[in-house]
Amino acid sequence: MRYMATYDLMESLRNANQWFGATALSLSSYPMFSMIPNPGLQWMAAWGEVTERTFQRMVVKPDWGIRTFVCPDGKDHLVNIEHVVERPFGDLIHFNVVGRKPNPRKVLLVAPMSGHYATLLRSTVKSLLVDCEVYITDWHNARDIPVSEGKFDVEDYTLYLVDFMKELGPDTHVIAVCQPAPLTLAATAYLAEQDPEAQPRSLTLIGGPIDPDAAATDVTDFGDRVTMGQLAETAIQRVGFKYKGVGRMVYPGLLQLASFMSMNSDRHSKAFQDQIMRVMRGEAGDHDPHNRFYDEYLAVMDMTAEFYLSTVERVFKNREIAKNEFVVDGHKIDIGAITTVAVKTVEGEKDDISAPGQCIAALDLCTGLPDEKKASHVEPGAGHYGIFAGSSWRNNIRPLVIEFIDANSDAPARATPGKPAAKKAKTKKPANKNAAA
CATH class of the missing domain: 3.40.50.1820 (Alpha/Beta hydrolase fold, catalytic domain)
Known part of the structure; x- marks a missing residue:
């Protein structure tokens, strides 16, 4: 797995899926097709829009948006x-x-x-x-x-x-x-x-x-299950030629994202199916709850x-x-x-x-x-x-x-000449539970 070709292949697959989405959206939105309303074309356009946005946002750092x-x-x-x-x-x-x-x-x-x-x-x-x-x-x-x-x-x-x-x-x-x-x-x-x-x-x-x-x-x-050798062999890749860090050994963000998604795969799958139907009905928007969450969740970085x-x-x-x-x-x-x-x-x-x-x-x-x-x-x-x-x-x-x-905003008491600092606590007592201070 630790090869540039593997990293570039993963990026190529992401790019291809983004292209498939954009192509489906463009093809099904061709003006001539509007003369013959077809639910299949409407669904295809919605699928393409959601798919393109999903794979595009994976490589873009989100803006802070605090202006x-x-x-x-x-x-x-x-x-x-x-x-x-x-x-x-x-x-x-x-x-x-x-x-x-x-x-x-x-x-x-x-x-x-x-x-x-x-x-x-x-x-x-x-x-x-x-x-x-x-x-x-x-x-x-x-x-x-x-x-x-x-x-x-x-x-x-x-x-x-x-x-x-x-x-x-x-x-x-x-x-x-x-x-x-x-x-x-x-x-x-x-x-x-x-x-x-x-x-x-x-x-x-x-x-x-x-x-x-x-x-x-x-x-x-x-x-606990996976050994360090297994992790090094299966999770680590070299950055491909497209980026400044070419050759650097990384744990790719796309792999991390895949592990995130797999933990709740049913919930994520349903979320995207529901979003496709909302887009198809004209009920979705750039800043709807789905896009607000997934614009951030799908934007991943390499470690x-x-x-x-x-x-x-x-x-x-x-x-x-x-x-x-x-x-x-x-x-x-x-x-x-x-x-x-x-x-x-x-x-x-x-x-x-x-x-x-x-x-x-x-x-x-x-x-x-x-x-x-x-x-x-x-x-x-x-x-x-x-x-x-x-x-x-x-x-x-x-x-x-x-x-x-x-x-706890006041400066703590410090040791001064002739006055030693407080000694360490000799016994361990339970912390205050559900307390603010």
């Missing part, structure tokens, strides 16, 4: 997307609301690198802009990064987060969504040991696999092979974070070194990707953190997507996170 924001003065203010830090594999960007005074709540939103672009968190960003100054990690598509830029694995990812936190300063509140939760916890612990003054005020972990073995899901079962394989091996198989044995740049991180950063975990009761129990494990690892700085919340009836972008996030979780941020 204006209504401030308390009742006026629309422009939103400028500013690049604060630019790196080969990812940038730190800021959503600057022009004309609005800087909000005292400074939030770093750590987006997942798991096949989708950071724009997957668009609705999360919009909801936080109301009360916060929002920054986010914007990871790049590996197929567009030249081989000359070198490798990028879980250790590099963690060090990127360390640098981003240093750039924003200690008055930052970090929110990590899904995949980056364990690495963000590790980055915070790294700062606690290496540069305590740069630690953020609080850390909120949403639906992340801190301890994958705490609750089994299809994702963890797959990680570097070393990042994908090291994530599976070190986070899922060896559970280095869960065992507090994670090593970054030769330094063994001690998560117990976190003593001042308030930590909150958020889980969804019906999360089938990071099931309840996986994320809250972070609180037991923070042995040096007092109980009053720990909190957890399990959202009843919520799935994985809902805990950071759905109605559960907007109506229930977001207010709790804002309350948690406000409760």
Whole structure:
């Protein structure tokens, strides 16, 4: 599988399906056919429109679509997307609301690198802009990064987060969504040991696999079944000649998308069948619920092979974070070194990707953190997507996170000459369940 020809073949199949859709739409929409109304031609046109759009969006990075924001003065203010830090594999960007005074709540939103672009968190960003100054990690598509830029694995990812936190300063509140939760916890612990003054005020972990073995899901079962050799042989390919990253070993976004779709194949199949019928009846639109969701869901990016394989091996198989044995740049991180950063975990009761129990494990690892700085919340009836972008996030979780941020916005007490810092907690107590602070 690790050949450019395989990557190019996969891209050719995607391109061919897009062409089939466009051809069907053009042929069935030929003006002369309108003289003889035919349901078969109408269905063919609808199928072609949906098929072309489906395969076209797979290789296009979605736009943020956040252009204006209504401030308390009742006026629309422009939103400028500013690049604060630019790196080969990812940038730190800021959503600057022009004309609005800087909000005292400074939030770093750590987006997942798991096949989708950071724009997957668009609705999360919009909801936080109301009360916060929002920054986010914007990871790049590996197929567009030249081989000359070198490798990028879980250790590099963690060090990127360390640098981003240093750039924003200690008055930052970090929110990590899904995949980056364990690495963000590790980055915070790294700062606690290496540069305590740069630690953020609080850390909120949403639906992340801190301890994958705490609750089994299809994702963890797959990680247990497949060997690293099998993954390397079947999932890794070289970027083809069409892109700047030609020759780079990657886990292709199209393969990741196929695995996403297979987990709920019946539901996705029905969604597309229903959309074809809606298009046929003239009831669909560019921004209808189906297109809003799938424009984002189907837009996928490649991950570097070393990042994908090291994530599976070190986070899922060896559970280095869960065992507090994670090593970054030769330094063994001690998560117990976190003593001042308030930590909150958020889980969804019906999360089938990071099931309840996986994320809250972070609180037991923070042995040096007092109980009053720990909190957890399990959202009843919520799935994985809902805990950071759905109605559960907007109506229930977001207010709790804002309350948690406000409760932990003051600078923590630091050790001063003649007055030692607080000692580590000697006993481990259960975290406050379903609490905001």
